[in-house]
Amino acid sequence: MSDPAPLLRTRKLSELDDRSLQGLIRRNPITDPGVRQAAAAICRKIALGGDQALAEASLSYGGGRQNPRIGRREIESALQATKSDTREALERAIEAVGSYHQTQSPTPICHETSPGVRIERIWTPLQRVGAYVPGGKAAYPSTLVMTVVPARIAGVAEMVVVTPGDENGRIDSTLLAAAGLLEVDEIYVIGGAQAIATLAYGTETIPPVDKIVGPGNAWVTAAKLEVFGTCGVDLPAGPSEALVIADHTALPELVAIDLLCQTEHGPDSPALLVTTDPGLASEVEAVIAGLLEILPRREILRTALSEHGEILIVDSLDEAVGFANQYAPEHASVMTEHAEETAAEVVNAGSVYVGPWSPESAGDYATGANHVLPTGGLARSNSPLGVEDFGSWRQVQTLTEDGLAHLRPVIEDLAAAEGLDAHRMAASMRFDPPSFKPPTTNNLEV
Numbered sequence: 001m002s003d004p005a006p007l008l009r010t011r012k013l014s015e016l017d018d019r020s021l022q023g024l025i026r027r028n029p030i031t032d033p034g035v036r037q038a039a040a041a042i043c044r045k046i047a048l049g050g051d052q053a054l055a056e057a058s059l060s061y062g063g064g065r066q067n068p069r070i071g072r073r074e075i076e077s078a079l080q081a082t083k084s085d086t087r088e089a090l091e092r093a094i095e096a097v098g099s100y101h102q103t104q105s106p107t108p109i110c111h112e113t114s115p116g117v118r119i120e121r122i123w124t125p126l127q128r129v130g131a132y133v134p135g136g137k138a139a140y141p142s143t144l145v146m147t148v149v150p151a152r153i154a155g156v157a158e159m160v161v162v163t164p165g166d167e168n169g170r171i172d173s174t175l176l177a178a179a180g181l182l183e184v185d186e187i188y189v190i191g192g193a194q195a196i197a198t199l200a201y202g203t204e205t206i207p208p209v210d211k212i213v214g215p216g217n218a219w220v221t222a223a224k225l226e227v228f229g230t231c232g233v234d235l236p237a238g239p240s241e242a243l244v245i246a247d248h249t250a251l252p253e254l255v256a257i258d259l260l261c262q263t264e265h266g267p268d269s270p271a272l273l274v275t276t277d278p279g280l281a282s283e284v285e286a287v288i289a290g291l292l293e294i295l296p297r298r299e300i301l302r303t304a305l306s307e308h309g310e311i312l313i314v315d316s317l318d319e320a321v322g323f324a325n326q327y328a329p330e331h332a333s334v335m336t337e338h339a340e341e342t343a344a345e346v347v348n349a350g351s352v353y354v355g356p357w358s359p360e361s362a363g364d365y366a367t368g369a370n371h372v373l374p375t376g377g378l379a380r381s382n383s384p385l386g387v388e389d390f391g392s393w394r395q396v397q398t399l400t401e402d403g404l405a406h407l408r409p410v411i412e413d414l415a416a417a418e419g420l421d422a423h424r425m426a427a428s429m430r431f432d433p434p435s436f437k438p439p440t441t442n443n444l445e446v
Helices: 020-023 032-063 071-080 084-102 139-156 172-183 192-201 218-227 252-263 276-290 299-309 318-326 339-344 361-364 400-419 423-429
Strands: 009-012 111-114 117-125 126-130 157-161 185-188 211-213 242-246 271-275 307-314 331-335 351-354 391-398
Touching: 020 318, 032 192, 071 172, 084 139, 084 172, 111 318, 111 351, 111 400, 117 211, 117 400, 126 139, 126 192, 126 351, 139 157, 139 172, 157 192, 172 400, 192 211, 218 276, 242 252, 242 318, 252 271, 252 276, 252 299, 252 331, 271 276, 271 299, 271 318, 276 307, 299 307, 331 339, 339 351, 351 361, 391 400
Parallel strands: 009 307, 126 157, 126 211, 157 185, 242 271, 242 331, 271 307, 331 351
Antiparallel strands: 111 117, 117 391
């Protein structure tokens, strides 16, 4: 009897043509254009129809209930019923996330660029923020922690959470317990595009928010793109991603489980192993086959690995790092002989996990780092969710007479070069009386 075909496709990176390489690197969070159109239609209905349109959308698409708001009593009841170990785990996660994100607290700046010329950079937190927390068949209280804690540190006054319920409109009790510990202001049982539209446009009973954060499926991502401009949004989130760079020193068991760690989120989650050791690649395949026999989400894992799994053989770690920086994964694990040196070269990634004692799940739950990360290659230009995502900076400029006098030649010369006379005169008229008389209002017709 022959061995089963490997789930992950194995190729040599240097032998890929440009089209194949770009096919790996370029990912789109919304692969079905019909989803974008349908999400836009839902958003328009909510914007125009308010509560009634929301009720109809929840009935049609699921994830909601007739009265979407969860009362304080239900939250407190869930908190009281939570097992002590679970509550302690939530509290430790909240503490760790708070400890790390406190280091990001916005610090105002006051700087004098020249005598009499002062510029201040002043932070203003958002007033009302909405966090989308995935739910339904699975529960993600950790995502609630990752979105609410930095918002509180930023100074956000009102934190609103939306999350889909199960087929009966119920919310996971651990998620509600986390909401209680975090003292969330409002929580609603709403899912999908209708949840994003409700946060953006508001209804008769739910006020709109200033910004929406949090990961979601393709419908959530499409709706975020649709409402952007009406309110702020964080990054459009695609499927969870894992990329592992490994050499001959890596343990195949650890490589395999770190690949599966993110893949179990969904059947569209990519998992890539980039290695200098073909022998390790074969061992990892064998370990994965064994793990799939015992993991409960094996069907999701099989689909993800067969459709989006990849083993790339490279000639050197430099080649591996070069590909990783092109791919810009959400999660990058480095398991090499000199892991810290290799990891320092991985500059395009949402979060990097260094060495054999740094599983991706530690960052997902416990280290304090944020797990709301850029996906789909957006790590090339974007950052993990952080405190500065929950407010804005403004510049305040104050000049004295001497300060403006010192800058006057610069202003006048550059304004003249650009042909903007009003700009030039805005400086000169403060020193020289105008050579014209302003019109009087006596002869103006009303």
